[in-house]
Amino acid sequence: MNRVKGKIAIVTGGSMGIGKACCLMLAAEGAHVAVMDVVDAEGRAVVDDIQQHGGIAEYWHLDVGDELQVQSAFAEVAKKFGGIHILVNNAGISGTDKPTHELTLDEWNQVMRVNVQGVFLCTKHAIPYLKQKGGSIINLSSIYGLIGAGDVPPYHASKGAVRLMTKNDALIYAKDNIRVNSIHPGFIWTPMVENYLKSHGEIEAGKKAVAALHPLQKIGDPDDIAYGVLYLASDESQFVTGSELVIDGGYTAR
Numbered sequence: 001m002n003r004v005k006g007k008i009a010i011v012t013g014g015s016m017g018i019g020k021a022c023c024l025m026l027a028a029e030g031a032h033v034a035v036m037d038v039v040d041a042e043g044r045a046v047v048d049d050i051q052q053h054g055g056i057a058e059y060w061h062l063d064v065g066d067e068l069q070v071q072s073a074f075a076e077v078a079k080k081f082g083g084i085h086i087l088v089n090n091a092g093i094s095g096t097d098k099p100t101h102e103l104t105l106d107e108w109n110q111v112m113r114v115n116v117q118g119v120f121l122c123t124k125h126a127i128p129y130l131k132q133k134g135g136s137i138i139n140l141s142s143i144y145g146l147i148g149a150g151d152v153p154p155y156h157a158s159k160g161a162v163r164l165m166t167k168n169d170a171l172i173y174a175k176d177n178i179r180v181n182s183i184h185p186g187f188i189w190t191p192m193v194e195n196y197l198k199s200h201g202e203i204e205a206g207k208k209a210v211a212a213l214h215p216l217q218k219i220g221d222p223d224d225i226a227y228g229v230l231y232l233a234s235d236e237s238q239f240v241t242g243s244e245l246v247i248d249g250g251y252t253a254r
């Protein structure tokens with residue numbers, strides 16, 4: 001309990017999957033949580049869940065690629081909750097799975113708009129508030145931001161970008177006591193992975209094959225990532241910035 005008590009946290013893509021787990025865990029540990037997503041009913045259900053358990057949360061409709069929406073939603077959070085301490089840049093899409101020479105520019109840009117432009121815009125508009133109190137930005141990259149897997153080219157490019165945006169912003173804002181770290185999940189059981197497997201064939205066989213890619217022989221749970229987010233959001237990680245926290249069942253250990 002209370003590992004982030006009284007801190008004000010924004011979680012983008014908070015309606016489902018890893019983002020939802022982060023919202024629930026941060027709230028259970030005492031944070032006031034701004035749940036932001038483009039999928040409204042599920043996001044409001046996350047808020048209801050938090051409130052029913054005695055936590056504090058509110059939902060905002062937010063497309064992370066839209067600068068005006070980001071600017072106004074973050075201003076509303078700061079006004080309503082009294083500031084911003086934590087930004088979890090979680091919203092992301094996997095995009096089209098085609099080899100590079102078959103991709104259209106639109107398919108490329110669609111992924112960059114959410115996964116890279118979204119992180120840029122949310123960071124840009126959170127910084128003025130984080131500067132007032134110090135804070136922590138946690139960027140969801142991926143194992144695909146560390147190594148190649150031979151598929152989803154725009155996704156790899158976007159997650160590689162997020163990894164280095166993290167390190168550079170860690171250097172720029174260290175003087176303001178703003179820490180910036182990235183998390184690199186292996187496969188985690190969320191709608192993103194479920195939909196990916198559905199589009200590639202039989203789901204149970206796909207699950208087994210994906211589990212076998214990890215030395216621990218399983219797919220991770222959203223909470224496995226939320227625990228990492230909680231650590232990086234809390235003061236327990238007050239000397240940690242510019243780092244990459246790999247939570248991947250050993251996938252990249254080889």
Ligand SMILES: NC(=O)c1ccc[n+]([C@@H]2O[C@H](COP(=O)([O-])OP(=O)(O)OC[C@H]3O[C@@H](n4cnc5c(N)ncnc54)[C@H](O)[C@@H]3O)[C@@H](O)[C@H]2O)c1
Nearest residue numbers: 013016017018063064090091092142185187188190191192
């Ligand atoms: N699940 C995995 O195996 C895995 C592995 C590595 C990294 N990640 C990363 O973790 C993050 C969360 O992944 P997930 O598996 O929970 O995905 P998910 O698809 O299950 O959930 C993503 C959430 O982001 C929201 N979203 C999408 N576009 C948005 C936009 N433009 N603005 C605001 N919200 C938007 C969706 O509505 C959804 O609620 C992503 O950045 C993803 O790339 C996931």
